Amino acid sequence: GENVxxxxxxxxxxxxxxxxxxxxxxxSASNYFPWYKQELGKRPQLIIDIRSNVGExxxxxxxxxLNKTAKHFSLHITETQPxxxxxxxxxxxxxxxxxxxxTGTSLTVIP
Amino acid sequence: DGGITQSPKYLFRKEGQxxxxxxxxxxxxxxxxxxxQDPGQGLRLIYYSQIVNDFQKGDIAEGYSVSREKKESFPxxxxxxxxxxxxxxxxxxxxxxxxxxxxxxxxxxxxxx
Numbered sequence: 001g002e003n004v005x006x007x008x009x010x011x012x013x014x015x016x017x018x019x020x021x022x023x024x025x026x027x028s029a030s031n032y033f034p035w036y037k038q039e040l041g042k043r044p045q046l047i048i049d050i051r052s053n054v055g056e057x058x059x060x061x062x063x064x065x066l067n068k069t070a071k072h073f074s075l076h077i078t079e080t081q082p083x084x085x086x087x088x089x090x091x092x093x094x095x096x097x098x099x100x101x102x103t104g105t106s107l108t109v110i111p
Numbered sequence: 112d113g114g115i116t117q118s119p120k121y122l123f124r125k126e127g128q129x130x131x132x133x134x135x136x137x138x139x140x141x142x143x144x145x146x147x148q149d150p151g152q153g154l155r156l157i158y159y160s161q162i163v164n165d166f167q168k169g170d171i172a173e174g175y176s177v178s179r180e181k182k183e184s185f186p187x188x189x190x191x192x193x194x195x196x197x198x199x200x201x202x203x204x205x206x207x208x209x210x211x212x213x214x215x216x217x218x219x220x221x222x223x224x
Contacts, residue, residue: 032210046212051210089154091154098159099144104151
């Protein structure tokens with residue numbers, strides 16, 4: 001089955017700096033890649049997603065890039081704010097049948 | 112999302128006891144999922160269902176059972192065969208047709224007495 005690896009496991013940045021989280025996947029048939037943000041004790045919330053026919057997608061301060069050849073995708077958060085502090089999960093799926101999640105990145109934005 | 116309701120929020124299980132976690136959605140989604148989340152780990156798939164009266168095992172189905180008698184409901188039973196049930200359980204749903212984002216409930220935290 002699919003294997004998704006996520007790095008780093010923890011990340012601390014100064015407020016206003018950028019944060020980058022990287023994920024790799026193993027199954028070249030995976031074609032949908034969502035990113036979720038989870039605050040402590042709460043539900044994961046979708047923040048951005050990308051499909052395999054697109055190389056990059058941006059939504060305000062958040063962007064995701066996808067390299068199908070190398071089988072990796074990354075989350076970029078610019079101008080970080082304290083409220084960006086949370087755990088971020090990447091995931092990969094094949095036709096949406098099953099979702100395979102990374103182990104999460106705990107992001108801390110230092111004011 | 113307000114469309115997915117999990118209950119209870121906290122649940123305690125005694126030795127040898129089966130417990131059932133509820134998941135209800137009013138988003139008219141065909142697909143529903145159960146995940147287990149342990150500290151420092153990602154979400155691991157227990158069971159999923161793409162359509163009523165049908166479901167498939169995920170990566171860690173042993174010790175769990177599900178049913179899908181109605182489109183809006185996907186209850187998870189943690190049986191006594193699950194020796195380490197303490198975890199945070201998340202239910203999710205998604206539209207069918209592939210490549211649609213999952214919507215999650217607020218979760219149930221299960222602990223052993």
